[in-house]
Amino acid sequence: MDRRMIPARRASAVGAMLVAAVLTVVGCGGGTPVGNARVGDVRVTNATARATADDVSVLYLTIGNAGKETDALLSVSTDAAKSAQLMAMVMEGMSMKMQDVARVEVPAGGEVVLKPGGYHVMLMGVARPLKAGQRIGVTLKFERAGTVRLQVPVTSYSGGQ
Numbered sequence: 610m611d612r613r614m615i616p617a618r619r620a621s622a623v624g625a626m627l628v629a630a631v632l633t634v635v636g637c638g639g640g641t642p643v644g645n646a647r648v649g650d651v652r653v654t655n656a657t658a659r660a661t662a663d664d665v666s667v668l669y670l671t672i673g674n675a676g677k678e679t680d681a682l683l684s685v686s687t688d689a690a691k692s693a694q695l696m697a698m699v700m701e702g703m704s705m706k707m708q709d710v711a712r713v714e715v716p717a718g719g720e721v722v723l724k725p726g727g728y729h730v731m732l733m734g735v736a737r738p739l740k741a742g743q744r745i746g747v748t749l750k751f752e753r754a755g756t757v758r759l760q761v762p763v764t765s766y767s768g769g770q
């Protein structure tokens with residue numbers, strides 16, 4: 610009984626190793642990462658740009674900071690639009706209003722989510738309407754971690770800015 614179990618165990622161990630190897634290859638992708646990126650202590654995840662019929666779009670993403678010092682997103686650029694502006698939603702009287710911000714700080718050991726109703730990146734002068742399923746090249750510049758480039762998938766959801 611024991612003798613028959615040993616080869617079976619070995620076989621499944623080899624199988625698990627093969628699966629791990631395949632996952633690693635898929636994970637690397639060979640090129641610019643899609644939707645996620647890492648530079649220094651900063652990790653960008655869940656990046657998405659909104660599909661749009663006109664020349665304005667919006668970009669959302671999550672920034673994690675594993676470092677011991679505060680970092681900050683300083684600027685964003687993309688081939689897909691003439692300009693990309695960091696913005697926040699702020700209350701003005703009874704209504705929400707968009708406001709330019711010079712930086713989005715990410716606390717040490719913390720994360721900041723750019724999302725509808727909060728911080729976001731406004732894309733203006735979008736050259737061609739962004740369609741769901743497309744990807745756009747985006748460059749993010751951080752104060753400490755430096756610059757990182759990633760591919761951001763375009764998705765079609767309708768939320769506020």
Ligand SMILES: [Cu+2]
Nearest residue numbers: 696707731770
């Ligand atoms: Cu905006």
